[in-house]
Amino acid sequence: MPAPQVLPQLNLKDQVSAAEWQARVDLAACYRLIAMYGWDDLIFTHISAKVPGTEDFLINPFGLMFHEITASSLVKIDLAGNKLMDSPFDINPAGYTIHSAVHEVRPDVACVLHIHTPAGIAVSAQKQGLLPISQQSLFVLSSLAYHDYEGVALNHEEKARLQADLGQANFMILPNHGLLTASSSIADTFLMMFTLQRACEIQIMAQAGGSELIHIPQQILDGAKAMVAGVMRSSQGMGGSLPWPALLRKLDLQNPGYAD
Numbered sequence: 001m002p003a004p005q006v007l008p009q010l011n012l013k014d015q016v017s018a019a020e021w022q023a024r025v026d027l028a029a030c031y032r033l034i035a036m037y038g039w040d041d042l043i044f045t046h047i048s049a050k051v052p053g054t055e056d057f058l059i060n061p062f063g064l065m066f067h068e069i070t071a072s073s074l075v076k077i078d079l080a081g082n083k084l085m086d087s088p089f090d091i092n093p094a095g096y097t098i099h100s101a102v103h104e105v106r107p108d109v110a111c112v113l114h115i116h117t118p119a120g121i122a123v124s125a126q127k128q129g130l131l132p133i134s135q136q137s138l139f140v141l142s143s144l145a146y147h148d149y150e151g152v153a154l155n156h157e158e159k160a161r162l163q164a165d166l167g168q169a170n171f172m173i174l175p176n177h178g179l180l181t182a183s184s185s186i187a188d189t190f191l192m193m194f195t196l197q198r199a200c201e202i203q204i205m206a207q208a209g210g211s212e213l214i215h216i217p218q219q220i221l222d223g224a225k226a227m228v229a230g231v232m233r234s235s236q237g238m239g240g241s242l243p244w245p246a247l248l249r250k251l252d253l254q255n256p257g258y259a260d
Contacts, residue, residue, distance in 0.1 A: 061089030187240030
């Protein structure tokens with residue numbers, strides 16, 4: 001039986017700016033949170049974060065499970081997909097296509113998160129998409145877009161269509177594929193995905209009950225953005241900075257080491 005692979009021991013803290021290091025730590029934490037909540041898909045799917053003050057971004061090393069990712073193992077690339085620092089790891093080519101597409105046209109976006117959960121894919125496979133049947137869906141529907149499935153995202157010509165479909169939305173459902181969130185901070189982007197994922201789980205469970213579903217009235221949906229601002233104490237985004245410190249405390253107890 002072959003011995004288990006020993007992962008390269010990297011430490012980039014002294015090789016990058018303080019701002020980039022903080023982005024690396026938060027992004028590595030986000031990967032581990034996705035694993036902790038069971039939303040990962042082996043080594044597939046991806047989260048990216050802008051290197052502050054640049055157009056470059058950080059993305060996962062292709063081949064590592066999300067619970068293994070550290071701040072130093074994240075790969076820094078430019079918008080053309082070129083690695084900007086030596087790394088023993090490659091990147092997921094489909095991940096590059098999706099994330100570079102968003103970062104190219106959304107300067108307001110610091111983080112993009114994409115997952116393939118069973119509940120998310122199940123809702124994405126429904127013609128009506130996300131239904132207005134839960135408080136969680138209310139937040140999502142205030143800024144939701146859809147992008148039709150074109151196969152595994154390896155065709156760079158798809159980028160323009162994804163960009164057009166996303167527009168200025170913060171949530172996206174990719175039919176037959178999965179979920180995506182994008183926002184101005186890693187904390188916001190994670191909270192948005194938590195909300196979208198929970199809305200999908202609730203929808204599948206409600207439909208499984210077999211009873212007629214109650215839809216949220218349109219006048220309440222129309223006021224969703226104001227409600228988000230009031231509940232989360234944020235005029236922009238989702239107020240992810242509120243739960244983020246608590247999420248890191250939970251992660252420190254269950255899967256420390258992301259800040260290496």
